[in-house]
Amino acid sequence: MTPLGAPGGTPAPAGRLRAPVASRANALHPGAWWLWALGLAVAASRTSNPLLLGLVVGVAGYVVAVRRTDAPWARSYGAFVKLGLAVVGIRLVFSLLLGSPVPGAHLLVTLPEVPLPDWAQGIRIGGRVTAEQLVFALYDGLRLAALLICVGAANALANPSRLLKSLPGALYEVGVAVVVAMTFAPHLVQDVVRLRTARRLRGRPTGGVRALLRIGLPVLEGALERSVAVAASMDARGYGRTARVPAAVRRTTHVLTLGGLLGVCAGSYGLLAAQGAGYGLPLLVAGLLAAVAGLRLGGRRTVRTRYRPDRWGARAWLVAGSGVAVAALVTWSGAAVPGAMRPGVVPLTAPELPVWPALSVLVGLLPAFVAPVPEESVRP
Template sequence: MPRRERLLHPTAWWLWGLGLATAASRTTNPALLLLVIGVCVLVVTQRGDPAAPNPMRAFLVIGAVIVVLRVLVTIVLGNGVYGDTVLFTLPQVPLPDWAAGVRLGGPVALEPLLFAIYDSLRLAAILACVGAANALASPRRLLRHLPATLYDVGTAVVVGLTFAPRLLTDARAVRSARTLRGHGGHGVREVARLAVPVLETAFERSLGLAASMESRGYGRAVRSSPASRRLATGLALAGLVGVLAGLYGLLDASVGGPLGLPLLLFGALLAGVSLVVGASREERTGHRRDPWQWPETATVGAGAVPAAALVVGSVQGWEGIVAPSSATLPPLPLAAVLALVVAASPGFFTPRPRPQVDA
């Protein structure tokens, strides 16, 4: 019988990916951003589940499209960054006075192009981190480990993730059936003809799923007091405000200053307390839970190392964290490079989820 080594806990992979995404968001150095993407590709290649679909390529393609579109928009419309090194000049279309500050065509300088490439490459690196987390631990596995407070939300998301791809499959099946009957077509009218049978099939499937979930005990009433509900809601709102304020302070140091990280941690603490308070009144059992062992802890630590290094580097102004909009390549901060190398280590010490055959 084929067997497979255990998969790493999905929460560990997602925390690792969020750590890398945090590191990518704090720099515009193209070498560091490409290193982040390379780390994601390496870990997915080494530890991706071969039995599951790999969405990493789609995220990389989306990131490449974002970079190309950002460059094209900068060439045609500009992005508000002016430079002295003019590469070429496009025919400029005169615009009315109310469109002051917007240009269509005209001179294209090197500095705005570099700024657009660096900024869009940062977004592409963040998407690569999210894609790596998706490839290493599917969102469905992660939703199994949500706290009891978010159980209903997790169930709704699982249902959505299950039914969204089926809508496309149903649409292809209905269109193939219409083509076999000689009713092929294109455009908005054809889409309108496909909508009714596709929605009817989805409605019937949703009714069957609701009946099966009800027979298994989903949707039971939760006994809770008004005081506990108000306490959990108040803590959740306060935690959300703290997290948003902390993130804003981290992203814009001129506004938040040194209070960004403390506000983020305090908000996360309040949100965690609200989950605990809500879970105390709603008990849920689990089936075959993924264990949390030392590889999970080490993986989370490997993702936290580059996040901490790049956050400290951006706050202290390390040379090379922010790339200048000039033709010269920025220097590589050694501490940031070593931190990203540490982030690649889970690709070698975590369990390898490859099928094996028992003797």
């Protein structure tokens, strides 16, 4: 008998428990990864401390490194990291060229200033560049980059097809449209590569206008055939059939869904604002509950079944709960040390790492130990 938690029948070291190897039976629900990543993003939005932001990015990167698969969507994390670095660079360039309202005493350089008309007062191009304004722009850019990297972690860990399949019945049509749109582009690229390879093997040119026209026609024909096949399969599976629901239920669904979305928007704004933590979280929770109730009621009109639906098990609760815990703990502990969460730049001082918010961010490492291990990671 193999020890508890040994992946693939491989004996685990004595006294050490390991997460199981990922399979179809114990696959983690993709929604859990998104809740975990959004929790890290909320924590990143509550601070401009570069040390805490670097810790959030490190936690997200470590979990992605040990729990992502070899699937095509898992490669998107690097693109989000590059996008985040580009955002930091663009923010610094804008601050360098357009200036900043932050006063500074450490002058770095004076750029030629472009004279502007009177109606453009408050805007300048060029002029004095201080160390304080560049540090302020760096902090601001790092926060936005951390948000993008957290979203990239969710994209790299959550299977998009399974996530769309888990959508509630009220969003069934949207999910089908997104699936068709997501599968169209990869098939189109595969057809182009296949036809260009075939022409190259036959000794025919693959570049130029004539080759493009000869390749484009078969590609469009194949796309049309696939569209007809998808439409036929959707019709055979009863797509578009709706059940009759009372008018009162429809009105209640609209009120709950619209009110819930407004509550989510207001709550998200409160969490992102500097002084909105007191009302942001209650509004966000109330909006989510109302939106879920509206989507639940709206799903009654859609008659459909799911083949092998994803289960929300104990590991999904732990992964999602770790993200929610990070957001709540950072928001709560940050209220005790507001100066360390948002270090000032006037006067220019080195940022300090607050202990309790840093320990709160480390809770986000829990998925690296409880989420199922990808099969690629345990191959000999």
